[in-house]
Amino acid sequence: MDARSLLGGADFYALVVAEGRPYGADSTSARVMVSDDGGHTWQPRAGEAQLLDLAIDPTDPDQMVGVDLDRALAVSDDEGDSWGARGGCPQLVELEWTSSALVDLAAERSIIRSAHAGLTWNRPPRCRVRIHGVAKAVTRTPTPHRPLCTARATGGEPWS
Numbered sequence: 001m002d003a004r005s006l007l008g009g010a011d012f013y014a015l016v017v018a019e020g021r022p023y024g025a026d027s028t029s030a031r032v033m034v035s036d037d038g039g040h041t042w043q044p045r046a047g048e049a050q051l052l053d054l055a056i057d058p059t060d061p062d063q064m065v066g067v068d069l070d071r072a073l074a075v076s077d078d079e080g081d082s083w084g085a086r087g088g089c090p091q092l093v094e095l096e097w098t099s100s101a102l103v104d105l106a107a108e109r110s111i112i113r114s115a116h117a118g119l120t121w122n123r124p125p126r127c128r129v130r131i132h133g134v135a136k137a138v139t140r141t142p143t144p145h146r147p148l149c150t151a152r153a154t155g156g157e158p159w160s
Contacts, residue, residue: 010042014054018061023080025051025066032064032080045080055095055102057117065118067092071107073118086118 010033012024024033024042031044032054051066051074064076066083071091074083091107102114104121112121 013052014066016054016056018056018058021061023054023056023061023064025049025054027051032066032076034079047076047078047080047082049074049076049080049083053093053095055097057097058099063117065095065097065102067095075118089118090121 009028010024011027012033013027014025016023022035022039026033026044027050029044030048030050032047032049032051033042033044035042049066050069052069052071053067055065057063062077062079064080065086066074066076068074068085071093073086073089073092075086076083090112092104093107094105096103100115102118104112104114106112106121110123113124114121
């Protein structure tokens with residue numbers, strides 16, 4: 001498939017780059033697609049998963065997680081060829097997989113993290129959050145003068 005053939009044939013809810021390769025969560029086919037040539041051509045992975053967001057382990061691109069339509073965690077350990085549900089998670093919104101943890105802006109308007117690929121979640125210490133409106137990005141920022149986690153948003157009421 002060339003890039004033009006995706007026009008109208010794919011609707012990427014999330015795009016992530018891992019090891020120089022773009023991955024997209026396509027809502028049209030309910031599959032993750034990957035490109036080996038910078039997005040000129042795309043190959044769908046075998047597993048089906050309707051994902052609102054996608055995150056990839058920065059040290060192992062075979063390990064993927066996504067936020068499904070129920071705001072639960074979907075997990076793949078074979079680069080999207082199969083997907084399973086991981087229960088016991090809070091409702092998720094926006095995932096980011098950093099070098100040390102999964103970070104998420106949870107539906108209850110707080111930032112949570114998992115050091116165990118989503119098996120357990122907690123609120124990071126020193127994570128002070130005030131989010132306005134709909135979150136656009138979640139970033140881990142470990143410096144002495146800044147909070148551990150920040151979220152960027154636009155408009156709306158403050159989150160507490």
